[in-house]
Amino acid sequence: MVFVIGITSVSLLPLESICDLSPAFFVGLLKALIPSIxxxxxxVGLNQLFDVEIDKVNKPNLPLASGEFSMGFGITIVSIFLLMLPLLRWKRNAFLAATCILIVRAIVVQLAFFLHIQKYVLGRPMVFTKSLVFAVAFMCLFSTVIALFKDIPDVDGDRDFGIQSFTVSLGQERVFWLCVSMLLMAYGAAMVIGASSPILLSKFVTVIGHCALASLLWxxxxxxxxxxxxxxxxxxxxIWKASESISIGMMVLWK
Known part of the structure; x- marks a missing residue:
């Protein structure tokens, strides 16, 4: 659900008026959403197939790890794709895993969906707006936090199976507070940028909203x-619900 909200939010950024919310926009949005989902x-399915033993330690409630789905059923879901799997197991290297998440979530997703709506749905020339720059910058920090934080609850299984995550290398507490500090920095930057908006409503919502989120986060x-x-x-x-859903939603108000 958060994934859908995030894509929808960044797809709203190229809109210049309420008139842009046309049937063509919603058709274009669906064309982007369906393959992305x-x-x-x-x-997610491929990851669970090859991490089932680790997930039995870290996430025993997942369908394959819990036995709710059989391995055969899981393989059927993803068998249409042929990949050199050993070359794609980047999670064994903490830097490569974090880099992959950062590039996809912070850069590819933001730029691709923005330009899809702006150029190919609305038919306008490609222009990188201030709101898009803000989205990419904010998501760079947020994606880095996600890449680091996702391994904190998985430290036992990762250590047992030789996954050298940052949490295994640096320790849970150090990585935890690093993530919190980075999110607070992101919210602080959002408040400063929001305060510079010439639109009073955008200024009020962005500053007050991110201030409230930062306080709740702390x-x-x-x-x-x-x-x-x-x-x-x-x-x-x-973090997922507050940072991606609410923050990106409020970001749309800032132009």
């Missing part, structure tokens, strides 16, 4: 028990 399902972070996988996972989901 399919690719996302494939990537309060939630202080209550996290790093020894509890459930507590860390809950905070990870909070």
């Amino acid at each position: 399919s690719m996302n399902i494939y990537v 309060l939630q972070a202080r209550s996290v028990n790093l020894a509890s996988k459930a507590s860390v996972t809950s905070f990870y989901m909070f």
Whole structure:
């Protein structure tokens, strides 16, 4: 759901008026959403197929790890694709894994969907707006946080199976507070940029909204028990919901 909201939000950035919300826009949005959702399902499914033993330790509630889905059924879902899998297991290298997430989520997704709507749906010349630059910059920080934080609750399984994540190398607490600090920096930058908006409503919503999110993030972070996988996972989901859904949604107001 968060994935769909994020794509929809960045697709709204090229719109200049309410008149742009035409049937052509929604058809163009669906043309982008459907293959993207399919690719996302494939990537998640492929990851679970080859990490099933690790997931039995880190995420035992997943369909394959829990036994809800058989390996045969999982293979059927992704068997249409032929890949050199050993070459794609970038998660064994922390830098490559983080770089992949950063490039796809922060750059490819933002630019591709923005330009798809702007040029091929609305028929306008390609122009990189201030809101797009802000989106890419914000998502660079956010994607880096996701790349680092996702391994915090998985430290036991990653260590057992030789996955050299940053959490395994640096420790849970150090990576946790690094992620929190980076998110606070992102919210602080969003408030400064929002305050420069000439539109009063955009200025008010962006500044107050990100200030509220930063405060909530800090309060939630202080209550996290790093020894509890459930507590860390809950905070990870909070980051997804707050940072991508709400922040990118408010970002649309800033032009």
